[in-house]
Every structure is written in C-alpha cells, then in structure tokens.
Amino acid sequence: MPGFELFDHAEREQLQDVMDTGILMRYGFNGLRKGHWKAKEMEAAIARTAGVRHALLLSSGTAALTTALAAMGVGAGDEVILPPFTFVASFESILATGAVPVMADIDDTLCLDPQAVRRAITPRTKVVMPVHMCGAMAQVDELLDICRQHGLFLLEDACQAFGASFQGKMLGSIGDAGCYSFDFNKIITCGEGGAVVTNDHTLLQRADQYHDHGHDHTNDDRGAEGHPFIGYNYRISELHAAIGCAQISKLARFVDIHRKHKQTLKESLADLPDIAFRRLPDPDGDSATFLSLFMPSEDLARRASNALKKAGIDGVFHWYDNNWHYIRKWEHLKARAFAHPLYKPLLDLLPDYATVAFPQSDDIIARTLSIAIKMGWSDDDVHRRATTIKHSLQNTLRTPASR
Numbered sequence: 410m411p412g413f414e415l416f417d418h419a420e421r422e423q424l425q426d427v428m429d430t431g432i433l434m435r436y437g438f439n440g441l442r443k444g445h446w447k448a449k450e451m452e453a454a455i456a457r458t459a460g461v462r463h464a465l466l467l468s469s470g471t472a473a474l475t476t477a478l479a480a481m482g483v484g485a486g487d488e489v490i491l492p493p494f495t496f497v498a499s500f501e502s503i504l505a506t507g508a509v510p511v512m513a514d515i516d517d518t519l520c521l522d523p524q525a526v527r528r529a530i531t532p533r534t535k536v537v538m539p540v541h542m543c544g545a546m547a548q549v550d551e552l553l554d555i556c557r558q559h560g561l562f563l564l565e566d567a568c569q570a571f572g573a574s575f576q577g578k579m580l581g582s583i584g585d586a587g588c589y590s591f592d593f594n595k596i597i598t599c600g601e602g603g604a605v606v607t608n609d610h611t612l613l614q615r616a617d618q619y620h621d622h623g624h625d626h627t628n629d630d631r632g633a634e635g636h637p638f639i640g641y642n643y644r645i646s647e648l649h650a651a652i653g654c655a656q657i658s659k660l661a662r663f664v665d666i667h668r669k670h671k672q673t674l675k676e677s678l679a680d681l682p683d684i685a686f687r688r689l690p691d692p693d694g695d696s697a698t699f700l701s702l703f704m705p706s707e708d709l710a711r712r713a714s715n716a717l718k719k720a721g722i723d724g725v726f727h728w729y730d731n732n733w734h735y736i737r738k739w740e741h742l743k744a745r746a747f748a749h750p751l752y753k754p755l756l757d758l759l760p761d762y763a764t765v766a767f768p769q770s771d772d773i774i775a776r777t778l779s780i781a782i783k784m785g786w787s788d789d790d791v792h793r794r795a796t797t798i799k800h801s802l803q804n805t806l807r808t809p810a811s812r
C-alpha cells in the first residue's frame with residue numbers, strides 16, 4: 410500500500426528542485442524560489458483529481474480534520490458524530506476544537522450505519538463525520554441526505570481513501586468538505602501531509618487562514634498581512650509537497666495495481682463457505698488498499714489472524730485487538746486522560762466512553778480481518794500469498810475451538 414514502495418527518480422527530481430533553491434516555506438520568497446511552488450502545484454493536482462474547486466495542503470490528515478472542523482465553526486459544546494472504528498486522529502481532531510465526539514455504530518460496510526447516525530443526532534449536533542475505512546466507502550449518499558434533512562455539515566474523513574470513489578465521485582468530494590492523509594503509510598505519501606478539499610469558497614478561505622496562524626494571504630509581505638482570527642500552524646513544507654507532487658502523478662497506476670492484486674486474493678477466497686467480504690456500496694470505486702473479510706466468530710477471527718502471521722503473511726489486522734483503531738482499546742479516551750487543562754470544561758459534556766455500548770460494531774469488528782495489499786508484490790508473490798491465505802483460513806475453519 411504505501412506510496413513509498415514505488416519511489417523513483419520522479420520524487421528525487423521534485424526534491425532536487427527544492428534543494429536547489431533552498432526555499433522550504435510554501436509562502437513568500439518569490440524571487441528566490443525560481444518559480445517552484447510545490448504546495449500550490451500539489452493542491453492543484455489534488456483539486457483536479459478529486460474534482461473539487463479547492464484543495465488546501467497541510468502538515469497531516471489530523472491537521473486537515475481539525476482545520477476543516479474549525480472552518481465549519483465547530484467549537485465548545487458542539488457534537489460531531491463519528492464511528493467507533495477509525496484511527497484515533499478522528500476523535501482527537503474533534504476534541505481539539507473543544508467539541509464532543511459522539512460515536513454511532515458501524516455496519517457491514519465497516520463505516521457509519523446511517524440508521525445509527527439518525528439515532529445519535531441531538532440539538533447540539535453540528536457535523537457528521539463518516540470515516541471511509543481501509544480504502545473504501547461509507548454509504549455517503551444516505552449520510553448526505555441525513556445531513557441535508559437536519560442542517561448538518563458532512564465532513565468526510567477520507568484519510569485512508571484517497572483515490573477511492575462513490576458513483577464516480579471521489580471520496581472526500583461529496584460532503585461539504587473532505588480530508589485526506591498523505592502520511593508515511595498512505596497510498597500516496599508526502600512523508601507527512603494531509604489535505605482539505607471543498608467546493609465552498611468560504612470554508613476554503615477559513616481553513617486557509619486557520620492553518621497558517623490566521624494569515625489572510627493577501628499580501629506578498631507576510632509581515633504586512635492581516636489576521637482576521639486566531640489560527641495555528643498546520644502548514645506543509647515544500648519538501649513534503651515536492652514528494653507529493655511526484656506521488657500524485659502516479660495515483661491512477663497505484664490504484665490499478667492494488668485492484669489487480671486484491672482481485673486475485675478475493676477470487677482465491679471466494680469459495681470459502683464461512684467467509685463473507687466487507688460490503689462495498691460501490692465496488693467499482695474501491696481503492697483496494699485492503700481486503701476485509703468477516704469470519705464466523707471472534708474466536709475464529711483471532712485464530713485465523715494468528716495462523717496467517719505464523720504462515721508468514723504480514724499486514725493482517727484483527728482490529729478488535731488493535732490499540733489504535735477501535736474503541737474497545739481506547740483506554741486513554743475512556744479514562745479522559747487529557748494532557749492539557751484546556752480540556753477541563755469538556756469533561757462534563759463528554760459521554761462516558763467507558764460504559765457506552767456498541768454491540769453491532771463489536772459483533773462486526775470482532776469478526777473482521779483486513780489484509781493490506783502491497784504494490785511491490787510480483788504476480789507470483791500474490792498467487793503464492795493467495796494459496797497460503799486460503800490454506801490457513803481453511804485449516805482454521807476446520808479446527809474446533811479449544812476449550
């Protein structure tokens with residue numbers, strides 16, 4: 410999966426442009442930079458790829474989510490609905506704005522269940538934040554309808570899904586805003602980086618200002634610029650953007666490779682009677698970075714995960730036992746272990762995450778295994794893996810549970 414698997418001369422040449430000028434800052438230094446504007450160049454490429462009017466490149470996906478929420482005016486006491494299966498960054502970004510993360514169950518798409526979202530809406534809800542997990546889509550059409558009915562923002566956390574689409578529209582481009590991550594482990598990488606995309610000029614302008622200390626970006630002289638509100642520093646550097654420029658030009662090829670490898674694995678497992686695949690609301694839009702499947706029980710999922718590792722299959726995730734991606738292991742959130750006293754006023758507003766129950770999500774995540782797809786595999790590698798995975802799963806399914 411990670412874009413670094415296929416680094417070549419293109420990344421080196423892009424980096425060399427920046428090294429030759431020495432200008433690492435995305436703004437200013439107009440004469441010295443000799444026409445190189447890597448962040449701007451990548452923003453234009455992201456907007457073109459996503460089919461949106463505006464893209465803002467930032468230092469991370471977490472920064473992008475925080476900035477998008479701030480641009481939407483989310484703050485103290487507001488509620489943002491998100492799934493309990495995501496990466497911790499999703500709830501961290503909500504807490505960073507002083508708002509309350511309210512979790513709603515997922516379904517067999519591994520993403521927010523629209524019915525659970527309806528039940529979670531309160532007069533304080535301001536945003537619904539679906540997370541397009543593992544390279545594929547939430548039921549984003551239904552979620553958009555819900556948001557329109559209730560006057561809420563739809564913010565797509567598409568950090569894991571750059572390159573995926575739903576009914577021909579890029580994930581991230583469907584809601585009021587979307588966020589991507591280009592961290593070290595994503596389908597395309599800047600090393601660290603993220604983006605906010607939107608068609609809404611006001612949201613873009615607020616995000617643009619917020620992510621750079623409130624600079625209004627109306628003057629070539631930074632010292633003379635205005636500051637309409639207090640912001641922060643979530644800027645990307647030109648070095649990171651340069652790598653991203655090379656990587657984004659390869660996105661279509663990267664997605665094709667993932668799809669081909671995933672198809673081979675999927676075909677080999679399709680006749681295992683007790684295994685079901687994750688439901689994809691639009692299979693044609695899958696970026697195919699993971700193959701996710703449901704085992705018949707938690708016990709079988711855990712045993713299959715161990716058997717696959719023993720058989721030398723890396724990149725297997727049993728999310729239920731993973732510390733970072735599912736609420737079951739988010740002890741720090743349950744303990745409200747905030748590092749900063751700024752969060753104190755939030756304590757009375759937060760749900761008791763230690764006792765709130767997600768039986769539907771538990772049932773799904775306890776049985777889910779995801780296998781990461783690597784671009785560096787040769788066709789032989791994929792076929793060998795497919796055979797090994799199939800045998801391991803068959804053996805696991807055949808072996809009765811130990812008592």
Ligand SMILES: Cc1ncc(COP(=O)(O)O)c(C=O)c1O
Pocket residue numbers: 468469470471472495496498499540566568569589590591592602603
């Ligand atoms: C669903 C999700 N949201 C947000 C992020 C945060 O992105 P970053 O690592 O660029 O801060 C990630 C990163 O893995 C993610 O998976």
